Amino acid sequence: GAGVSQSPRYKVAKRGQDVALRCDPISGHVSLFWYQQALGQGPEFLTYFQNEAQLDKSGLPSDRFFAERPEGSVSTLKIQRTQQEDSAVYLCASSHGPKIGTYEQYFGPGTRLTVT
Amino acid sequence: AQSVTQPDIHITVSEGASLELRCNYSYGATPYLFWYVQSPGQGLQLLLKYFSGDTLVQGIKGFEAEFKRSQSSFNLRKPSVHWSDAAEYFCAVGESGNTPLVFGKGTRLSVIA
Numbered sequence: 483g484a485g486v487s488q489s490p491r492y493k494v495a496k497r498g499q500d501v502a503l504r505c506d507p508i509s510g511h512v513s514l515f516w517y518q519q520a521l522g523q524g525p526e527f528l529t530y531f532q533n534e535a536q537l538d539k540s541g542l543p544s545d546r547f548f549a550e551r552p553e554g555s556v557s558t559l560k561i562q563r564t565q566q567e568d569s570a571v572y573l574c575a576s577s578h579g580p581k582i583g584t585y586e587q588y589f590g591p592g593t594r595l596t597v598t
Numbered sequence: 599a600q601s602v603t604q605p606d607i608h609i610t611v612s613e614g615a616s617l618e619l620r621c622n623y624s625y626g627a628t629p630y631l632f633w634y635v636q637s638p639g640q641g642l643q644l645l646l647k648y649f650s651g652d653t654l655v656q657g658i659k660g661f662e663a664e665f666k667r668s669q670s671s672f673n674l675r676k677p678s679v680h681w682s683d684a685a686e687y688f689c690a691v692g693e694s695g696n697t698p699l700v701f702g703k704g705t706r707l708s709v710i711a
Contacts, residue, residue, distance in 0.1 A: 515699075515703075522704075524703045526701070527698040529699070533696050547692060571708075573641060577696050578696070585630060585649060586647055587644075589642040591639075591641040
């Protein structure tokens, strides 16, 4: 079946531009996660949703970062006024959610954001 | 707070040799532990996971890992490495698989002939 998809796969933005990154989770998955992976580092948690509710956004690095999942399916991560330090791979993951007994997150291929 | 340490940044092994990648975690309760693999330009693929029960878990691609509570470790092993195993390996810990994961910094595996 289809996995997690993300678009665009690559994005180059000039400093100060706004960007929007899209995540399509696996159909039926309740939980959706965003992670940021800097070059040579492990992924770091940004935020996550259960259905349309954003349960935790403690990892968002600044108020320039905003995520939404209005219908409990597709999610968008928006970064306003991009800065060079925002350059990273942004990974999306989804999982069945707490009511089903499989406990693993499935990751998309990521969006590589380069801010020039 | 949860944390994961992968002490080895880069490991090189010969094809056919055995492999052990180290992972130590810090977590107050019984953790959910994961090993993921990432090939260049790819997302993360789950190799195996541990929640409870048998402390030796089998995963895909011939990998296994052993949970040792006394050592707070969850080391990944493979008896015979193939050239296609060259990739970045990440250990992760979470309260469950449905909560945010904390990842280590990763170990890059190179395989030589």
